[in-house]
Amino acid sequence: MTKHTTVLTSFTEVSGLIRQFVARIVRRDDIEDIVQETFIKSYEADLKQNIEYTNSYMLKTAKHLALNHVAKWDNKYSDELDESDEAQRLMKSVTLEDEVTSKERFLFFCRVTEQMSPQVKKCFILKKVYGLSQKEIAAKMKLSESTVEKHIAKGLLHAMQAMQSHDDGVQLPQQTKAAKRAVK
Structure with missing residues (x-):
């Protein structure tokens, strides 16, 4: 069994538990996104280092992602409405090179x-x-x-x-x- 197969196997084993845990923190609509992001983050981390306790790592990752998601959601609605002007400015600053790169990636x-x-x-x-x-x-x-x-x-x-x-x-x-x- 390869190292990366272990991550996939572990994810399959604990995804239900992750889902239940995350459901206590975030809204129902956001659960699956957090669970999938947990897999991606865990897989990326496993590429960089050897994770000895994969299941525990995934649960901790899910907890942090869920808490960060809630914090971002809270901040999103407490910020001023001026952000729409900032977003418009940022959208206009996309260069042709970025647009081409984005299309190539797609x-x-x-x-x-x-x-x-x-x-x-x-x-x-x-x-x-x-x-x-x-x-x-x-x-x-x-x-x-x-x-x-x-x-x-x-x-x-x-x-x-x-x-x-x-x-x-x-x-x-x-x-x-x-x-x-x-x-x-």
């Missing part, structure tokens, strides 16, 4: 999703593009919520690895047998 992301198995791709896109909940996806695709969660996690892992390779300037190699198995 096209690469689209190619990456095409490499996913059909069910993983559909679950991933319904979640990340259309914003459906896992429950809605499960009903729509006639799958269990657990299966949908695993498909989304596989899609996230695949997309994150590919985008990281792309951002590092590395061409995405042909998928290895292990990568193909992980995405199916």
Whole structure:
């Protein structure tokens, strides 16, 4: 079992517990986003260092993400309305180079999703593009919520690895047998 498979396995094992824990802190609409961000942050941390107690790390990460989310939400509604002027100024400052880079990344992301198995791709896109909940996806695709969660996690892992390779300037190699198995 590879190091990164361990993170995925641990996430699958504790995601229900993470979901319950986060539900006590944030609004229902934000739970799935916090849970998915927990996986991404844990995976990124595991790339940089060896995490000995992955389950504990994920629970602590979820706690911090949920508390930060609540703090940001509170600040968002306590700030003055002047921010809309600042947002307009920032939006105008986007350079042509940034716009081209953004479009290139989006096209690469689209190619990456095409490499996913059909069910993983559909679950991933319904979640990340259309914003459906896992429950809605499960009903729509006639799958269990657990299966949908695993498909989304596989899609996230695949997309994150590919985008990281792309951002590092590395061409995405042909998928290895292990990568193909992980995405199916």
